[in-house]
Structure formats: C-alpha cells, structure tokens
Amino acid sequence: MTAADAQEAPEVVEDVFDGKTTGIEIEREDPAASAPEPVIAKPWDPAQIRVSTSTFSLRNILDMIDEASLELAPDFQRGKVWKPEQKSRLVESLLLQIPLPAFYFAEDSEGRFRVVDGLQRLSTLHAFVRGGGDSFRLKGLEYLDQENSGFGDLPVQWQRRIYNAQLVVNVIDPATPTEVMYDIFKRINTGGTPLNAQEIRHCMSKKRSREILKRMTSMPEFNTATNNLGGHIRMNDREMALRFSAFWLQGVDAYLEKPAIDSFLERVTGMLDRPEEVPDEKVESLYADFRTAMTNAFLLFGEYAFRKWPEGTEARNPINRALFESWSVALTLYEAADLERRREAIVHAARRRMTEDFRYLEAITASTGDARRVRYRFEAAAEDARAGL
Known part of the structure; x- marks a missing residue:
C-alpha cells in the first residue's frame, strides 16, 4: 500500500433535492485533477449561431x-x-x-x-x-x-x-450546431432550480433517445439492482443508463480522445436519436447487455451494487455513478453461472480496493470525468471482475 493509499478516504455525500435525499452520491470537483475540456472546444463561426x-x-x-x-x-x-x-x-x-x-x-x-x-x-x-x-x-x-x-x-x-x-x-x-445549443441552454439555465446536465439533455433530445433510456430504466433488473431508482426526480437514472450506453457504444478509448463527460454524453444522445447511427438491432443488443449487467451486479453485490462498500462496514451508501458506469460495462462480459462460482473472490477484490486504494477512491468520487481517473476505474473494474479465474 502506497503513502497515497494511506490517506483518509473521501467522505460520501448524498445529493439532496427539495429537502429530500435522492439516493445518489454527489460527484465533486478536485483541484488536483486536470481541468475539464470546455464544452465548446473550438471557435464557432458566429454566423452559425x-x-x-x-x-x-x-x-x-x-x-x-x-x-x-x-x-x-x-x-x-x-x-x-x-x-x-x-x-x-x-x-x-x-x-x-x-x-x-x-x-x-x-x-x-x-x-x-x-x-x-x-x-x-x-x-x-x-x-x-x-x-x-x-x-x-x-x-x-x-x-x-x-x-x-x-x-x-x-x-x-x-x-x-x-x-x-x-x-x-x-x-x-x-x-446552430448541437454543441452550441447545449451551451446556450446552460448559459440561460438560471431559473429558480437550475436544471442538471441530464435534464438539459432530455429537453434538447428527440423522442427516440428518450424512449431508449426510459425503457432501460424501467427494466425490473435495473430497479432491482438500484433499489427502484427508475423514475428519479432529477433524471439520474436516465443519466446512468446513458453513461452505460455511451461507454458500451463508443468505448473508453473514444472517451479518452476527447475527455469531457458532458460533451461525450451529448454526442451519444445524438447517436441514439439517429437510427442510421444506432439501428434498432443495435438498440436491442444494448438492452440485452444492460439487462445482463444489472442481473450480474445484483447477483454479486446484492443491495450494495454500485455503492461504495469498503471492508469493515455494512452501512449502505448512496449509488455512485462512476461505479455504475465502470462495473456495468465490465459485467456484460460474463455469464451468471461463472460469476456465481467466483462471487466471493470478486466481492473481496472490489471491497479491498475500496478500502485500500486511495487512487481508486479518488477516481470514483471527484472530477470523475478526468481522463486518468476514467481509465483507472474502468481498468480496476475489469481486473476485479476477473478475480478467481
């Protein structure tokens, strides 16, 4: 264990809306992480706006x-x-x-x-x-x-x-370019309770992507694995389904080429809206893998799926979106019978990492769009999912 690993684990903070907890862990910014890429990454021709x-x-x-x-x-x-x-x-x-x-x-x-x-x-x-x-x-x-x-x-x-x-x-x-439309929305989004990123994407997207994400978050397997998160008042359920879709469709390497999570999710929302980019047959494969991932996550972790669960505690923390995207993608590769056989080894590896690996805790807690942190948490989930092989 390195000196960095010995640091105190980041505090888990649950998001609150309208005076009520939402069941979702807050993702914070870390000044030590690299600065995120601006939403508009190149000068736009004012004539287009x-x-x-x-x-x-x-x-x-x-x-x-x-x-x-x-x-x-x-x-x-x-x-x-x-x-x-x-x-x-x-x-x-x-x-x-x-x-x-x-x-x-x-x-x-x-x-x-x-x-x-x-x-x-x-x-x-x-x-x-x-x-x-x-x-x-x-x-x-x-x-x-x-x-x-x-x-x-x-x-x-x-x-x-x-x-x-x-x-x-x-x-x-x-x-007007789609990326600029999103930026305009963010600039004018100053109402009594500003919309979050997924709420903005929902308002700006078309029916097809909205229906895809709705179907994913209405699956019994998703609601079993997330303690009935479907229909979340802040659309965090749709964001998690979109994050899975984005990394499932594009892969981690595509994200690392332009590491800005909002831009990445906006691009994939547009892809889901266009049947020529994501045909219906591909959508059906997306559903199938998402269902597999949710079933496997609950099989392994039960009520602790997608939550920080370090050794020495049985307290159930709120759902962590970074854990959701990395583990859900990793678990699409395995059959339930294989995971059942290796369950104890996988859970032990995951919990030990959440206890001792401070770099990993940073990667799932703050500035989670940082390229190095994205790469590390996906590699860690893939490695832990192989435990016991």
Missing part, C-alpha cells in the same frame, strides 16, 4: 402544444415540484399584466419546436388553461380575490387577458 426573437400570444403557444408542433419534453418530472402557490402566482402575474421573462425554443429542421427554457412555466399555464390530469385551481394569491378558481371560473374578460398575453420567445435556428 442564430437566435431570433418573436412574440407569440399565449393562445398561439397553447395551440402549438396541443397540435404537437411545440414539445414540452414528455416524461420530464421536474415541473411537478412547483407548489400550488407558485403555479397560482404565475397565473396571477398574467392577470395583472406583468410581463414574463423571455422563453427559449429550439427549432428543428422540420419546423417543430422544443422548449429550451421556460418548460415549467409553459407546463403550468397549459395545465391551468387547457386542463387535463395536471389541472389545478388558484391558491395563495397575493392581490386578486379568485381563491380556488379554475380557468373556467374566471370572468370572460380575464380569460381573454390570459389568452392574449404576449410572450417573448427567442428561437434557436436549426442550423
């Missing part, structure tokens, strides 16, 4: 949503955390004719739009005006005496005021 500004009536935008020409990112769950009072005061702002902050839409080559910024606001207004399962009544208003009113209960002139409200929309032209 086109954002135009238009004004739409709310009625027009709601019609676009109903006609499916404006997409509100299906399965996006974050909007549900808005409290009734927050939703009601948004509606009250329109009734008081207070201008709302500008919205951002991304236009695709077929003339359809996706909401880049303003998803929660538009979801709220659509639910109030057009109803459906997410409809609500006004509650906790500050100025207007319309407590417990639905849209249909408002005076006709107030309904008209809502419909005629003018919303300023910045539209990102489809000719």
Whole structure:
C-alpha cells in the first residue's frame, strides 16, 4: 500500500433535492485533477449561431402544444415540484399584466419546436388553461380575490387577458450546431432550480433517445439492482443508463480522445436519436447487455451494487455513478453461472480496493470525468471482475 493509499478516504455525500435525499452520491470537483475540456472546444463561426426573437400570444403557444408542433419534453418530472402557490402566482402575474421573462425554443429542421427554457412555466399555464390530469385551481394569491378558481371560473374578460398575453420567445435556428445549443441552454439555465446536465439533455433530445433510456430504466433488473431508482426526480437514472450506453457504444478509448463527460454524453444522445447511427438491432443488443449487467451486479453485490462498500462496514451508501458506469460495462462480459462460482473472490477484490486504494477512491468520487481517473476505474473494474479465474 502506497503513502497515497494511506490517506483518509473521501467522505460520501448524498445529493439532496427539495429537502429530500435522492439516493445518489454527489460527484465533486478536485483541484488536483486536470481541468475539464470546455464544452465548446473550438471557435464557432458566429454566423452559425442564430437566435431570433418573436412574440407569440399565449393562445398561439397553447395551440402549438396541443397540435404537437411545440414539445414540452414528455416524461420530464421536474415541473411537478412547483407548489400550488407558485403555479397560482404565475397565473396571477398574467392577470395583472406583468410581463414574463423571455422563453427559449429550439427549432428543428422540420419546423417543430422544443422548449429550451421556460418548460415549467409553459407546463403550468397549459395545465391551468387547457386542463387535463395536471389541472389545478388558484391558491395563495397575493392581490386578486379568485381563491380556488379554475380557468373556467374566471370572468370572460380575464380569460381573454390570459389568452392574449404576449410572450417573448427567442428561437434557436436549426442550423446552430448541437454543441452550441447545449451551451446556450446552460448559459440561460438560471431559473429558480437550475436544471442538471441530464435534464438539459432530455429537453434538447428527440423522442427516440428518450424512449431508449426510459425503457432501460424501467427494466425490473435495473430497479432491482438500484433499489427502484427508475423514475428519479432529477433524471439520474436516465443519466446512468446513458453513461452505460455511451461507454458500451463508443468505448473508453473514444472517451479518452476527447475527455469531457458532458460533451461525450451529448454526442451519444445524438447517436441514439439517429437510427442510421444506432439501428434498432443495435438498440436491442444494448438492452440485452444492460439487462445482463444489472442481473450480474445484483447477483454479486446484492443491495450494495454500485455503492461504495469498503471492508469493515455494512452501512449502505448512496449509488455512485462512476461505479455504475465502470462495473456495468465490465459485467456484460460474463455469464451468471461463472460469476456465481467466483462471487466471493470478486466481492473481496472490489471491497479491498475500496478500502485500500486511495487512487481508486479518488477516481470514483471527484472530477470523475478526468481522463486518468476514467481509465483507472474502468481498468480496476475489469481486473476485479476477473478475480478467481
């Protein structure tokens, strides 16, 4: 054991959202690691970055949503955390004719739009005006005496005021490079609770990749191995499935050529959206290997799968995304019967590494996108999975 190995193990910190633990370990930055590659790694031609500004009536935008020409990112769950009072005061702002902050839409080559910024606001207004399962009544208003009113209960002139409200929309032209679209999103993502990287990818992606990741995280094998993480409120389940997909499709060497995790995952999201790059047959192979990995992980580690589990403790830590990506890829190579036979040796090797190898602990704790740390944790998982052979 080296002097570095003898250092104190990094503290495990679980992510918290809206006052509740999420079951996922936080990935921290380490000043000692190499600086991550910028999202935009080359100078872009400003002529390619086109954002135009238009004004739409709310009625027009709601019609676009109903006609499916404006997409509100299906399965996006974050909007549900808005409290009734927050939703009601948004509606009250329109009734008081207070201008709302500008919205951002991304236009695709077929003339359809996706909401880049303003998803929660538009979801709220659509639910109030057009109803459906997410409809609500006004509650906790500050100025207007319309407590417990639905849209249909408002005076006709107030309904008209809502419909005629003018919303300023910045539209990102489809000719803008995908990487720049992501960067624009990150720059304008300054709402009450900023979106995380996977939530941004979800909003910017197309239906095909969203359905692939949803199917992966809906598998019983995934939920058994992760203690029912599917449907995670911050989409960490989808990010983990995407990380597996990225390294399964591209390999570690491809990552090391351009070692920036967000850019890597954005590229693979685009690949999953294009059947010509990842055909349906390849997707079926992806599902099969993912199912195998989840089954094997639970067979070996049980309720400790993808969690730090050093020797001398039986406490169950939150799920670690770096462990998930490296071990899930490693375990696609083995049959269950083989792993069952070698289970004790593999678990011993993995736990010993988490106890004594400080370099490994760094690689799964902080600055996990660093090229050297990515390489080391994948090599370590592959080595430990061979224990007992």
